[in-house]
Amino acid sequence: MKLIAIILLASFCQVSASVYSQNITLKQKNVSIDVVFRSIEKQSEYVFLYDNLELQSAKKVSIDVKEMSIEQVLNICFKDQPLNYKIFNKTIVLKRKSETPVTLTFEAIKGRVLDENGQPIVGASVLIKGTKTGATTDGNGAFTINAPIGATLVVSYIGYIAKEVAIDSQREYSISLQPAANDLTDVVVTALGIKRSEKSLGYAVQRVGGKDLQTVKGVDVGTSLTGRVSGLVVKNSTEFNARPTIELRGEGALLVIDGVPYRNMSLRDIPTDDIESMDILKGPTASALYGSRAPGGVILITTKKGSAGKGFSVDFNSNTMTSLGYLAIPDVQSSYARGQNGVIDNDYVWGPKLDVGGTARDWNPLTKQFEDNMPLVSKGKDNLKNFMSNGIVLNNNLSIAQSGENGSFRIGLNDIYNKGQFPNQNLNMVNLTMAGEMKLSEKFKLEGHMGVSKRWADQVWGTGYNNQGYLYQLVMWTGTEYDIRDYQDYWKVPNKTQNWMYTNWYDNPYLIAYEKLNGIQNNTVNANVTATYNISKDLSVLARIGYDNYNNKTSFRNPTANIFSTRGGAVNGSGWNAKGMYSIRDSVGFSTNNDLIVNYKKKLNKVTIDALAGGTIFYFQNQILEATTKNGLISPTFYSVAGSVEPPTVAQGGNSQQLNSLFGRASIGYADAVFLDFTGRNDWNSSQPKTSRSYFYPSLGSSVVVSELVDLPKVIDMFKLRGSWAIFKTAFNPYAINRTYGTTTSAWNTLNSANYPSSLLGSDLLPSSQRTYEIGAAGYLFKRRLHFDVAYFNKLYYNRQASASIAATSGFSTTLVNLGETYERRGLEITVDGTVIKNRDFQWNSTINWSNQHRYFVDLDSKYSPDNLWTAKGERLDSYTGTYWLTDPSGNVIHQNGVPVKSTYSKVLGYTDPDFSFGFINNFSYKNWSLGINIDGRIGGWMYNYIYDKMFDTGTAPETDNQYRYDQVVNKLNNYVGTGVKVVSGTVTFDKYGQIISDTRQYAVNDVQVGYQNYAQNFRGGDLGFQNASFVKLREISLGYNVPAKLTEKLGLKNASFSLTGQNLFMWTNFKYSDPDVDTENLNSPSMRMVGFNVKVGF
Incomplete structure (x- = not known):
């Protein structure tokens, strides 16, 4: 790493302007005069100004001179020519001899x-x-x-x-100037960092400009991508320190930075202000040259390498946001205390009525002891909100850059501070980057980038259904008969006893926040150097070295006052321990990616050839060392593995893999209108069996610019059709094919043990494979005011690997096989963007992104496919299945003994994938003012709402505060009658799938009275917790003012702007108590609304 840094600094600090020789050397025979002009321009600072029509009458020239002055060379060239010349400074102006001598002002x-x-x-x-x-x-x-x-x-x-x-x-x-990010004549970055004209591509590409992401800046740039690219779905978490999940066409996307596919980098490791542009290559056809590392496509990031203009520049960009309310937060009933059947105890919240003058023996947080006759009053109606505080995000970036004729250099420093909404949540992130490029000669160019990232926090936990989760404590399992603020002094006896009402299962939330810690320290370094040498105007060679490493430390600890019982979470299989616990996990690793690529480009009349060939060596290695105390700590405050009462539990692991690849691409174009691409890549993978270690990825793509071949209506400025096909393969994970012994220390008293693996490796295992084809169209209308892009893709998955059960008599329990079961992923993507309104002072640009995709069974495996109704040809793979309420033919819920009856069989309750996802991006400008509004959403799709469903069971759901509950608790009446029917005679029989074979049942209206608690805990919300996860969000908004140039000049600035910003502002959904954006509900943290301001200053 030091050597790379020295090379970069030594090279980039030599940026300087070139000095050209004014003496000319030429040897050319019978060439057009403009060819001579271009040769002179290459050897001098002179440039020619002329009308191309004038040169048509010029004679061809033969010249052979050495170290001759510019005037002498020109006199030879213009001898007996119908043209004359005159030199103005460094500009040579041409005119016909018959005209008046040229005089230019x-x-x-x-x-x-x-x-x-x-x-x-x-x-x-x-x-x-x-x-x-x-x-x-x-x-x-x-x-x-x-x-x-x-x-x-x-x-x-x-x-x-x-x-x-x-x-x-x-x-x-x-x-x-008007945006041309989607201009089909524009150059985009494609696989391996190669720049190509978009109109020549047979697959979909979409670009996001870096400046679009640099006003509303949160913790992770991935959030700002939401809704900006069709087919790219961003699932944003509400949890502290949680990265958004990014899926491209339903799968993960490979992240490539400046041509290097880093293994240990994520979008969070890239400062937003370092991004020049993002090119999203969709699907495996676009990413075929990356092989198995890019199943869904590629996110290609080009970083800034210097100042935008020549010279020296300093830029500062600061964004500050704080939370202002919530888009989703659970509500609880505040009329009943903890307990069951109207009696206070330490489990559930079906206890006595509050605020009616009742008392009970309960904990007094001020005297820190149990006392009789404690009033049962709803003190904690807002316990969750009172426990939380405002979240804050500070994102500051400072960059210094220098650009010259032959190179540029940039240094950036990014600092992010994120204060979470729960106590003691403080995340710090610092990124230092250096990047630059240098033209060492007319043929040799050097580029490089290096980044160092550090992220740390003392406490990152506090979520989920476990005894470390704050909603688990404050919403799910405790009532409102206490005020959480009275428990901020969480020690009764320091480091020994909590100040808390519970003696098992639940800890004081403040003790969790400040004592029961899960801390992180993550460090990442990445660097790359790219050298390009132009052998000739048609042939070049590129060599690129990429390297990244990480060193992540994770620690867990709990004090001796921790309440330890069977309910709740665990850590590393060891569990929290009432005697104290400390665990540390140290993960280190690195990866290298080395490319050598030869490029060839040639134009022969109307035919263009664009080809490349090369190879890659990719290698990664990971090591993990973990140690956990056993049976408590020697000293309550000595958090160290060395403080373990018994010898600590130690685990160590690691893996490595090497991938050697050869690849090539041949692109042929005709008349700048018809293009055909062939690519091929062969991998040799160290994690694959020797018999199938080598495998090949072919792809084929074509693009036809119809508007270049035929006359179309005048409203169509450009129209293109495209199509592509590819084969993609995925190898085994490292060591999946290796059978190794497992070891256990002190398995029986002090005896150690080793066990043989239970899985048997199948013979002739093949890599999982996918076949993809894609068709699409794109074009411009109405004098390029409107642009559209449409793509349909179909991806077949086959030879999938799975672990299948086998007979115990074989000595193994499972075997690794290739399934005969196949399925397809089908999707449609549409992008429409353009200028809606444009006049002298006002402009409105808008983009709509829309996409959907679903998976369907194509073939089943007669031996290994499950035997059920939803695993069948043509059925969707995203079915959500479960047991259900039995109903009569009219749909009424069947009751037995007054409570609903649930089937013992499962069926499809719905589908989890949305019907479609969309983004609506709008930018308005009026003079120096600008307004950006981004709306996005996912429509359709169902999700299990765990918190809503479980709150009916525990008794905290607001819907449970009703007259029937009051009657049961206060009046001792069990008078609830559920809506539905009861069976009065007859029987029913089912087949093995739960389908009715015969049914003689007769029904009557249900009239059986039961206690409300019993009914609610059984029927809950009535929907089995399965809810429509559709939502629409106002994702981002910014209102900015660009300071006029006259004022910035007086202030000594190059530019300045100020913006009001907001993120995650409003949401429309029927999903209860939780934000469906994250796509999984497990007592998720409340969804915060963030507002703030942005300041940009350039010097």
């Missing part, structure tokens, strides 16, 4: 380049057309250039459509 032209939102574009290129004379915009988007009247300025910037502006009598211009 150069004027200082000023201007400002703005984006679609009226924001300045920093680093835009402004060139005089036909010359190399140009300028670059500064931090305010401003430029100054000396140009002759009548010349044309060509203004361009990456991701925007270039614009030409004719110079007339004006001296100042305001130039607006």
